[in-house]
Amino acid sequence: xxxxxxxxxxxxxxxxxxxxxxxxxxxxxxxxxxxxxxxxxxxxxxxxxxxxxxxxxxxxxxxxxxxxxxxxxxxxxxxxxxxxxxxxxxxxxxxxxxxxxxxxxxxxxxxxxxxxxxxxxxxxxxxxxxxxxxxxxxxxxxxxxxxxxxxxxxxxxxxxxxxxxxxxxxxxxxxxxxxxxxxxxxxxxxxxxxxxxxxxxxxxxxxxxxxxxxxxxxxxxxxxxxxxxxxxxxxxxxxxxxxxxxxxxxxxxxxxxxxxxxxxxxxxxxxxxxxxxxxxxxxxxxxxxxxxxxxxxxxxxxxxxxxxxxxxxxxxxxxxxxxxxxxxxxxxxxxxxxxxxxx
Amino acid sequence: xxxxxxxxxxxxxxxxxxxxxxxxxxxxxxxxxxxxxxxxxxxxxxxxxxxxxxxxxxxxxxxxxxxxxxxxxxxxxxxxxxxxxxxxxxxxxxxxxxxxxxxxxxxxxxxxxxxxxxxxxxxxxxxxxxxxxxxxxxxxxxxxxxxxxxxxxxxxxxxxxxxxxxxxxxxxxxxxxxxxxxxxxxxxxxxxxxxxxxxxxxxxxxxxxxxxxxxxxxxxxxxxxxxxxxxxxxxxxxxxxxxxxxxxxxxxxxxxxxxxxxxxxxxxxxxxxxxxxxxxxxxxxxxxxxxxxxxxxxxxxxxxxxxxxxxxxxxxxxxxxxxxxxxxxxxxxxx
Ligand SMILES: Cc1ncc(C[n+]2csc(CCOP(=O)(O)OP(=O)(O)O)c2C)c(N)n1
Ligand SMILES: Cc1ncc(C[n+]2csc(CCOP(=O)(O)OP(=O)(O)O)c2C)c(N)n1
Ligand SMILES: [Mg+2]
Ligand SMILES: [Mg+2]
Numbered sequence: 001x002x003x004x005x006x007x008x009x010x011x012x013x014x015x016x017x018x019x020x021x022x023x024x025x026x027x028x029x030x031x032x033x034x035x036x037x038x039x040x041x042x043x044x045x046x047x048x049x050x051x052x053x054x055x056x057x058x059x060x061x062x063x064x065x066x067x068x069x070x071x072x073x074x075x076x077x078x079x080x081x082x083x084x085x086x087x088x089x090x091x092x093x094x095x096x097x098x099x100x101x102x103x104x105x106x107x108x109x110x111x112x113x114x115x116x117x118x119x120x121x122x123x124x125x126x127x128x129x130x131x132x133x134x135x136x137x138x139x140x141x142x143x144x145x146x147x148x149x150x151x152x153x154x155x156x157x158x159x160x161x162x163x164x165x166x167x168x169x170x171x172x173x174x175x176x177x178x179x180x181x182x183x184x185x186x187x188x189x190x191x192x193x194x195x196x197x198x199x200x201x202x203x204x205x206x207x208x209x210x211x212x213x214x215x216x217x218x219x220x221x222x223x224x225x226x227x228x229x230x231x232x233x234x235x236x237x238x239x240x241x242x243x244x245x246x247x248x249x250x251x252x253x254x255x256x257x258x259x260x261x262x263x264x265x266x267x268x269x270x271x272x273x274x275x276x277x278x279x280x281x282x283x284x285x286x287x288x289x290x291x292x293x294x295x296x297x298x299x300x301x302x303x304x305x306x307x308x309x310x311x312x313x314x315x316x317x318x319x320x321x322x323x324x325x326x327x328x329x330x331x332x333x334x335x336x337x338x339x340x341x342x343x
Numbered sequence: 344x345x346x347x348x349x350x351x352x353x354x355x356x357x358x359x360x361x362x363x364x365x366x367x368x369x370x371x372x373x374x375x376x377x378x379x380x381x382x383x384x385x386x387x388x389x390x391x392x393x394x395x396x397x398x399x400x401x402x403x404x405x406x407x408x409x410x411x412x413x414x415x416x417x418x419x420x421x422x423x424x425x426x427x428x429x430x431x432x433x434x435x436x437x438x439x440x441x442x443x444x445x446x447x448x449x450x451x452x453x454x455x456x457x458x459x460x461x462x463x464x465x466x467x468x469x470x471x472x473x474x475x476x477x478x479x480x481x482x483x484x485x486x487x488x489x490x491x492x493x494x495x496x497x498x499x500x501x502x503x504x505x506x507x508x509x510x511x512x513x514x515x516x517x518x519x520x521x522x523x524x525x526x527x528x529x530x531x532x533x534x535x536x537x538x539x540x541x542x543x544x545x546x547x548x549x550x551x552x553x554x555x556x557x558x559x560x561x562x563x564x565x566x567x568x569x570x571x572x573x574x575x576x577x578x579x580x581x582x583x584x585x586x587x588x589x590x591x592x593x594x595x596x597x598x599x600x601x602x603x604x605x606x607x608x609x610x611x612x613x614x615x616x617x618x619x620x621x622x623x624x625x626x627x628x629x630x631x632x633x634x635x636x637x638x639x640x641x642x643x644x645x646x647x648x649x650x651x652x653x654x655x656x657x658x659x660x661x662x663x664x665x666x667x668x669x670x671x672x673x674x675x676x677x678x
Contacts, residue, residue, distance in 0.1 A: 046467050159514050161507015171543020201517035201554025208552035285624035 006219040015293035021063055021224060022284050022294075023302050026054040028079045029281060030303075030310040031088060032255070035078065035095055038314060039259045044095045046108045046243030051079040057186055058083050061150055061226025062325065064235055068147030070118045070140065071134040074154060083118040092313040098320035105323045106331065126191070127153070127160030134166040134244075135194035136182035138173055140319075141242055148180040148238050156191025158208065160200050168202035170244035170254070171212035176244030182234060183209070186221065188253040193266040205250035214244045221249030222278040225287070255339055256280065344538030353632065356570055358632050364648030365427075366407055366565055367629060368643060370399040370622050373424040375651050376436045379595075380455070386648045388659070389440050393456045395423040397595035398562075401528050402498075403428050404568025405588070408576040409496060415464045415482045417475040417497040419525030420456030421528065426499065429463045433650050437658035444664040450672060451664045471500065476525070480512045483521035483585075494579040495523040501589075502533030503540050504549070513587070517553035520584035521631035524575045527561060527587065537606040550587040563621040564626070595620070 032050035039048045051058070058079040065071060072079050081091050094101030094108045103113050111122040116162075118134060123129035133151030140147045148168055173179035185205045189196055196203040206216035219230040230247055238245050252275040256263045276282075288294045294302075295335055301313065350449055353363055373395050377586025383389040395402065409416065409451060411429045418425045423436060435447050439458075442451035448459040449467070461468035466482070479497035486493040486632060505527050516523050527546055552555025556578075560571045568590055575586035594618040597604040604613075629635035635643075 159511065161509075161511050163507075164510030165507050168543050172540065175543070198518065199513055200552075201520075204552075211375055211544045211549040211552055318354060 004309055013140075013156045013228075013291075013293050015288070017063075017180060017228075018224065018284065018288060018291075019293055021059045022281070022288060022305070024063075025059050025224075025284065026282050026303055027088065027306045028055050028058075028082055030306040031078060031092070031097040031313070034310045034314050036255075036259065038092075038096070038221075044109065044259075044319065045097055048095070048109045048259040049257065050255045051076055053275070053279065054186055054188055054221065054249075054251045055079060055252055056224040056227050056284070057184070057221045057249045058152075059289040060224050061184060061235075064228070064231045065118065065150065066147065066235075067118075068135045068140075068145050070120050070147060070149045071120065071152070072120040072129050072136060072149065073152035074126065074157065075122065075124045076127060076154070077110065077112045080152065081112040081114055081119055081122075084114060084119050086112070086114050086117070088246060088309055088313040089316040092310075092317040093180075093320050096320070097322065097325075099323045100316070100320040104331065105326065106327070109248040114226065127162040129153075130157060130160075130163045131166040131169075132153075133183075134170045134173075134179065134181055137170070137244070141178045141180060146180075146239055148182060148234050148235060150184060150235075151181050151298055152184045152186060154191060155185060155187045155189070155196050155203075155205060156199060158185060158205055159191075161317050166216065167209065167212045167244075171214050174214065174243035175240075179220070179244045180238045180242045181204045181244045183214070183216075183244065185242075185248045186251055187248050188251050190245040190253055190267070192256065192257045192261070195266065206246060210248040212244075214246055215222075216246035216248065218248045218250060222283060224280060224284050251280075252278070264320030265290065350583050352628075354568055356566060357571070357574065358566075360487065362407075363632070363634050364643075366403050366569075367405045367635070368405075368647070369428045369627055370424060370565065371627060371643065372433060372647050373399050373402070373427050373649065374380075375647050376427075376433050376624055376654070377423060379651050379655060380440050381596075381600065383437075383440065383655070388610065389455075389600075391455055392600040393420045394594070394596040394599070395421045395474045396589075397593045397616065398528050399424040399531060400436070400524070400565035400625065401562035401568050401590035401592050401626075404565040404573040405496060405498075405524070405590075406567055408572050409494075411463050413464070414493050415466060415479070415495045416487075417466050417468070417479040417495065418430035418458050419468060419475065419499045419503070419528075420454075421500070421530075422458065422498055423456075425496075426458045426460070426463070426465055429465065431458070431460065431463070431465075433651050434554070435656035436492060437651075437654045438661060439659045441661070443658055443661040444668075445661050448670070458662035473503045473508040475499065475505075476506075476509050477515070480516045480519075480521055480523055483516065484519060486522055487519065487582075489618075492580045494576050495521075495524065496526060497523060498526045498528065500533060501527055501529040501531075501538055501546060502536065503527070503641070504546050505541060513549070513553045513585075516585040520555075522579035522582070523585045524572065524579060524583065525587045526572070527589045528592055529589055529592075530592050532594050532598065532604075532608070534602060535600045535604075545589075547587065550669075553585075555585045555587070557587040557589065559591065562592030563619050563624060565621060565625050568658040590626065592621070593619070603667075656673055 062083040090102045097105045110124040113121045137149040170179045206218045209216040220226040367451040380392045384392045406425040406428035438446040440455045479495045485494040547557040558571045561567050589618040
């Protein structure tokens with residue numbers, strides 16, 4: 001038995017890689033917990049959506065992003081920024097609306113951007129970024145790059161008109177090899193208080209893409225290894241073909257929808273408890289122990305380190321300056337600004 | 344032998360000879376009014392024409408299932424066949440074309456093809472493509488909430504399915520099992536854009552993603568359309584929810600009187616489709632079934648010609664709306 005397991009693992013998985021990604025997932029979890037605390041302390045304004053429960057999805061896919069690839073997502077974007085390499089200090093400062101933030105404190109939690117690392121945002125309008133992602137994929141091919149676009153969207157976003165218009169175009173352009181986009185539907189079972197059973201008469205999200213001529217598959221979004229496998233295979237196929245593809249990652253939003261959500265009203269304690277058993281971080285810990293890749297002590301060390309990093313990030317954010325009022329007029333348009341900034 | 348086969352076709356659908364002749368008249372009237380509108384346009388009397396030509400079977404076949412004034416219809420600009428089946432007349436069409444005060448759709452305010460009739464439950468069209476769909480599911484929701492067995496027929500071209508509104512409406516209809524039928528008249532073009540550059544995958548397949556059936560039908564065969572629409576209407580009335588019908592047809596004219604279709608499609612293609620003209624096909628069926636002979640065919644043509652002539656003359660002599668009334672009908676008025 002034990003032997004069998006070993007061989008199965010060595011073929012597909014590099015334990016060191018899993019440990020590295022575990023580190024990232026734990027860091028994101030810490031970041032989210034700290035940001036929720038800071039929100040309650042009134043240090044973060046606007047709104048806040050945390051990624052708790054979904055970490056394996058972003059970790060598995062983003063770790064396979066190539067230099068030339070692009071990433072775009074909605075407002076649940078902290079994990080994406082951090083996993084692409086943003087400094088937790090700058091990310092936290094952005095949530096705090098500080099000058100030292102990733103986008104100078106002007107975007108906040110929902111609008112993290114990191115163009116140098118290929119993160120094309122952070123968007124607050126549900127579904128609104130989907131056409132942008134498809135356009136980015138087209139632009140990549142049009143300009144002769146062999147990059148692809150990882151386009152993250154929620155189950156709720158799939159019900160919006162913007163999604164439909166974009167999926168149709170992705171199907172059409174993909175036929176000509178001009179749309180290397182991977183739709184990553186993070187099906188976390190809810191759109192705010194609306195469960196997938198109530199938001200569509202057919203909750204087979206992967207299946208919906210068939211009618212756009214887009215191939216698709218489902219992946220267990222709680223299993224880092226499953227996500228890694230799917231990403232590794234699909235991204236290279238799409239890079240090669242230039243055809244759109246869709247992956248439905250089945251996952252769960254363990255946290256509330258946002259900073260002001262009373263989820264007892266629309267989901268039962270039992271349901272949440274059941275999904276907690278599949279917490280991707282918990283599952284991965286068990287896996288790493290089974291593989292002898294780590295021991296309990298090592299796991300604790302990783303968590304402590306993440307905690308320290310995030311504490312430092314919060315301190316940095318807290319102590320940073322607010323952007324000065326004049327900054328309201330800068331960065332509104334790209335390049336030199338003819339109209340604004342003269343006041 | 345052949346006659347018996349064809350007879351069985353309409354009889355199996357519960358249609359008698361009177362039904363068939365009524366359907367034929369509706370189709371022919373829609374066609375002849377349309378042809379007259381083009382003439383008036385070329386004479387400089389009508390500013391704009393948008394045609395139903397080629398789509399009469401899809402329209403009349405579906406609309407023949409409607410209960411006028413009870414069910415609701417959200418037609419699109421080509422649906423002359425639908426509004427005529429419901430009871431609109433040649434005169435109504437021409438008054439609208441020439442923007443006269445008596446135009447029942449809008450008192451001469453809307454473009455031609457923007458049908459509207461409170462009595463017939465024809466809901467006023469808006470010019471942006473696709474906006475009728477969310478409105479139509481709203482009406483269907485109202486039927487459901489009131490516990491009435493009304494059905495809503497919502498129509499559009501194949502390109503209207505590329506609009507987000509269509510998706511949101513389809514999804515909502517599916518979730519709430521609403522009594523609505525989406526009739527997509529796939530006439531192969533959206534102005535100059537052909538279907539293969541417009542639709543990824545197949546329209547009819549999209550229904551599955553919303554959890555209800557999609558049916559494809561030969562849109563130039565009026566009885567075939569009647570049959571699938573009948574099933575869809577029955578389903579809706581039984582409370583079993585929506586149906587998507589994709590009627591495969593062809594736009595026989597240019598997109599509108601402002602379009603020159605020679606710039607984007609071959610004459611041979613148009614000629615091929617002219618051979619499949621739905622009126623020609625139905626006429627052949629009626630002859631085969633012994634419902635129509637040459638004399639009867641001529642008689643109907645004559646009647647319709649007289650009706651269109653009378654309507655043209657009436658409309659040309661009808662007054663325009665009083666400029667003083669320009670601000671009326673923007674908001675509802677007390678009755
Ligand atoms: C167009 C629009 N409608 C409504 C909202 C409010 N809203 C914010 S998040 C959300 C739920 C979206 O759910 P989903 O796409 O599944 O993403 P998740 O929050 O589960 O990650 C809604 C309705 C919005 N931001 N934009
Ligand atoms: C939102 C919107 N975009 C564009 C137009 C311009 N337009 C008018 S008709 C038409 C073509 C629609 O094609 P289709 O839905 O296939 O109907 P068809 O005219 O072929 O019957 C377009 C693009 C419009 N009226 N509304
Ligand atoms: Mg969701
Ligand atoms: Mg069309």
